[in-house]
Amino acid sequence: MYNPKRKPNKSPLSQQVCVIGLGLIGASVAQAIKDHGLSPRIVAVDRHALSLAEAMDDGLLQAGSAVLSDVVAGSDMIVIAVPVQTVPAVMNDIAAAMRAGLIASDCIITDVCSTKVNVIEAAQAAFGALPTGLVPAHPIAGAEHSGYHARRATLFVNHSVIVCTLESSAAKAITTVCRIWEAIGAQVMTMSATRHDQILAHTSHLPHLLAFNLVEQLAGHDDNLDMFRYAAGGFRDFSRIAASDPKMWHDIFFANDDAIIKALDTYNDYLQHLRTLIVQKDSTALMGLLGRAQAARRHFGHMLSSTPYTDTSTMSASYTITPSTTVSGTIAIPGDKSVSHRSIMLGSLAEGVTRVTGFLEGEDALATLQAFRDMGVTIEGPHDGELVIHGVGMNGLKPSKTPIYMGNSGTSMRLLSGILAAQSFDSVLTGDASLTKRPMERVAAPLRQMGAIIQSTGEKGTAPLSITGRATAGETLKGIDYDMPVASAQIKSCLLLAGLWAEGTTSVTQPEVSRDHTERMLQAFGYPVTVDGNRISVTGGGTLTACDIAVPADISSAAFFMVAAAISQNSELTLKQVGINPTRTGIIDILKLMQADITLSNQTHVGGEPVADITIRASQLVGIEIPEHLVPLAIDEFPVLFIAASCAVGRTVLTGAKELRVKESDRIAVMATGLQTLGIDCEVTEDGMIINGKGVTDGSYPAVFGGGHIVSHHDHRIAMSFTVASLRASDTITIEGTETVNTSFPDFAGLANQVGMAITVTESESTEA
Ligand SMILES: O=C(O)C1=C[C@@H](OP(=O)(O)O)[C@@H](O)[C@H](O)C1
Numbered sequence: 045m046y047n048p049k050r051k052p053n054k055s056p057l058s059q060q061v062c063v064i065g066l067g068l069i070g071a072s073v074a075q076a077i078k079d080h081g082l083s084p085r086i087v088a089v090d091r092h093a094l095s096l097a098e099a100m101d102d103g104l105l106q107a108g109s110a111v112l113s114d115v116v117a118g119s120d121m122i123v124i125a126v127p128v129q130t131v132p133a134v135m136n137d138i139a140a141a142m143r144a145g146l147i148a149s150d151c152i153i154t155d156v157c158s159t160k161v162n163v164i165e166a167a168q169a170a171f172g173a174l175p176t177g178l179v180p181a182h183p184i185a186g187a188e189h190s191g192y193h194a195r196r197a198t199l200f201v202n203h204s205v206i207v208c209t210l211e212s213s214a215a216k217a218i219t220t221v222c223r224i225w226e227a228i229g230a231q232v233m234t235m236s237a238t239r240h241d242q243i244l245a246h247t248s249h250l251p252h253l254l255a256f257n258l259v260e261q262l263a264g265h266d267d268n269l270d271m272f273r274y275a276a277g278g279f280r281d282f283s284r285i286a287a288s289d290p291k292m293w294h295d296i297f298f299a300n301d302d303a304i305i306k307a308l309d310t311y312n313d314y315l316q317h318l319r320t321l322i323v324q325k326d327s328t329a330l331m332g333l334l335g336r337a338q339a340a341r342r343h344f345g346h347m348l349s350s351t352p353y354t355d356t357s358t359m360s361a362s363y364t365i366t367p368s369t370t371v372s373g374t375i376a377i378p379g380d381k382s383v384s385h386r387s388i389m390l391g392s393l394a395e396g397v398t399r400v401t402g403f404l405e406g407e408d409a410l411a412t413l414q415a416f417r418d419m420g421v422t423i424e425g426p427h428d429g430e431l432v433i434h435g436v437g438m439n440g441l442k443p444s445k446t447p448i449y450m451g452n453s454g455t456s457m458r459l460l461s462g463i464l465a466a467q468s469f470d471s472v473l474t475g476d477a478s479l480t481k482r483p484m485e486r487v488a489a490p491l492r493q494m495g496a497i498i499q500s501t502g503e504k505g506t507a508p509l510s511i512t513g514r515a516t517a518g519e520t521l522k523g524i525d526y527d528m529p530v531a532s533a534q535i536k537s538c539l540l541l542a543g544l545w546a547e548g549t550t551s552v553t554q555p556e557v558s559r560d561h562t563e564r565m566l567q568a569f570g571y572p573v574t575v576d577g578n579r580i581s582v583t584g585g586g587t588l589t590a591c592d593i594a595v596p597a598d599i600s601s602a603a604f605f606m607v608a609a610a611i612s613q614n615s616e617l618t619l620k621q622v623g624i625n626p627t628r629t630g631i632i633d634i635l636k637l638m639q640a641d642i643t644l645s646n647q648t649h650v651g652g653e654p655v656a657d658i659t660i661r662a663s664q665l666v667g668i669e670i671p672e673h674l675v676p677l678a679i680d681e682f683p684v685l686f687i688a689a690s691c692a693v694g695r696t697v698l699t700g701a702k703e704l705r706v707k708e709s710d711r712i713a714v715m716a717t718g719l720q721t722l723g724i725d726c727e728v729t730e731d732g733m734i735i736n737g738k739g740v741t742d743g744s745y746p747a748v749f750g751g752g753h754i755v756s757h758h759d760h761r762i763a764m765s766f767t768v769a770s771l772r773a774s775d776t777i778t779i780e781g782t783e784t785v786n787t788s789f790p791d792f793a794g795l796a797n798q799v800g801m802a803i804t805v806t807e808s809e810s811t812e813a
């Protein structure tokens with residue numbers, strides 16, 4: 045990060061810098077070089093005697109002239125900051141100065157022009173062979189104001205500068221140019237000149253051209269006065285850059301004409317397409333286009349920085365939780381994450397329109413939503429948990445133009461792998477720092493048995509995943525009979541989803557029951573699924589028919605509040621309409637075995653899933669040996685169950701839970717470290733943990749945790765679990781890395797405070813890579 049106080053150890057230039065052109069950019073470069081003490085002398089060449097005189101009065105320049113040879117002698121660097129079409133004349137002057145011995149043959153020659161190929165061509169023409177000091181550069185910064193007076197030394201701070209390193213450039217010249225830009229706060233990146241011109245044609249030249257053109261269109265209109273008088277914010281924002289220097293842009297449009305014409309032609313095609321959608325009143329396609337564009341506008345920044353989607357994602361957050369002793373109230377918990385993922389996947393692949401309510405607007409489910417938008421599906425929303433998905437049918441997905449970014453979400457990556465393996469296009473799946481450490485061969489290997497072409501390109505069978513769609517070569521996947529080594533709903537779902545396109549029947553046999561939302565939802569979409577004990581089968585070639593999905597509240601999120609009420613004195617919480625699918629209720633069974641006071645009421649069904657209100661009251665918990673068959677049914681709830689176990693009387697032993705080591709963090713190791721920090725006696729085993737609870741039998745609820753600092757390791761459930769510990773803590777607990785809570789439980793802290801906990805959320809700029 046740029047630090048204005050940090051000065052380079054030694055001035056990179058020993059003689060003087062000569063800036064040619066004292067417009068906004070040239071003058072800002074000169075000012076920044078002066079303010080940072082990067083050169084002992086600064087001189088300038090400009091046609092405007094007034095600007096030069098003023099700059100000398102201001103102490104910015106030691107000398108100035110309209111003629112290069114007057115001031116250039118002895119320069120170790122020349123910065124060309126003139127309109128692009130003047131560059132050839134300037135290059136001729138510099139070549140003449142070099143021949144006359146005014147500057148050395150290795151004098152650094154750089155520029156700030158918006159096009160690069162023409163700068164190199166001008167140098168070639170002027171010098172014959174490219175000089176070793178030539179290092180073209182382009183700061184991606186500017187302002188609609190122009191001229192000497194608009195200069196700002198900070199104009200380049202935290203902006204990118206593209207430096208085009210040429211084969212002819214001397215290493216020392218490249219290093220010096222990069223050092224100077226970095227010293228004035230810019231972020232240097234290197235690129236070939238041709239690529240620079242192609243990219244900038246799209247990202248800078250085309251938008252400027254369109255802005256000038258729109259203003260021209262409105263100004264030329266008969267009612268132009270009224271049009272400008274009532275011009276709304278949209279027009280102002282869009283046309284802001286049309287206030288830029290016309291001469292500069294005139295030159296750029298000619299200098300980069302080939303690339304700009306290509307970009308303009310493509311733009312024209314898009315515009316015609318948009319026109320057609322409006323003429324034909326194609327609402328679905330128009331919503332798709334607008335939704336995709338809106339999401340892409342937000343999403344590119346996240347993809348580039350490999351961070352989650354919501355606006356808080358550039359921040360890191362922490363919780364400071366002061367101890368509280370009781371919770372009470374009736375609350376609604378956000379939608380189920382597993383069901384939300386699947387509603388997007390099946391809704392997108394269905395024929396017809398699927399309406400979803402109760403959708404979880406957390407980062408993980410939003411990553412799935414974005415993936416399907418990237419593959420051309422029109423999805424309206426989410427608005428208050430409501431989505432309208434315009435299904436494209438089993439063969440309607442389109443290739444994503446960019447790698448599909450799955451954020452922190454293992455479920456998205458693993459289930460999508462199954463879908464993508466069968467498509468007629470290739471895909472790449474990436475994720476954040478946590479997801480790219482998680483094992484992906486567990487789905488890639490069985491998919492390969494089905495004939496999929498999939499590579500886990502990370503170091504240890506991890507993401508990024510590169511998937512060659514099987515149908516690309518006109519082939520199909522083949523059904524297999526797969527014995528799953530672990531009871532994982534993600535592996536099961538991945539293979540069943542791939543099986544929808546496979547020849548014949550795909551069967552998976554799980555060693556224990558795992559969550560069955562995929563099986564249920566496939567059936568809700570009219571796709572036959574055979575369930576024979578732990579063996580589940582689908583036969584390829586069917587279709588999905590759109591239906592309405594009501595997502596129940598997530599029992600995994602409810603678990604934090606269930607444990608909170610169970611461990612704290614006089615507590616009573618009711619959690620409304622929580623999903624109680626029997627493949628998810630391990631948390632209720634385990635807490636009941638620990639003698640928690642839990643009752644279910646208002647049992648009913650929503651969208652094929654059973655739901656109930658869950659009421660939990662404080663009770664004296666006891667330690668237990670957790671039955672292994674319950675492990676997959678409570679797999680995400682162990683972090684908070686460890687908190688419950690710490691408050692129980694006696695020892696709790698968890699075995700058969702090795703899977704916890706490959707979640708968003710190693711949940712056995714990370715929880716043990718945190719528990720020990722807070723003074724709990726626990727022992728890590730290979731596949732579980734032994735916790736010596738500090739509960740007492742006299743009916744009181746004493747503090748069992750001390751205060752301390754906990755690190756979440758990019759794991760939402762770690763952060764939320766230690767928050768719950770504050771109900772039995774003697775001192776303040778701070779938790780670092782709580783921004784990940786957004787992946788599954790947006791506004792967890794707000795809800796926790798509402799029922800009686802005392803969390804202060806602090807957000808700051810993220811310092812993590
Ligand atoms: O299928 C799903 O939606 C999930 C399955 C579980 O993972 P595994 O299948 O890897 O156990 C669970 O931990 C995850 O939060 C969601």
Ligand SMILES: C=C(OP(=O)(O)O)C(=O)O
Pocket residue numbers: 408452453454455456680707708761788
């Ligand atoms: C393990 C989890 O999710 P995922 O695997 O989808 O990242 C979780 O939410 O606890």
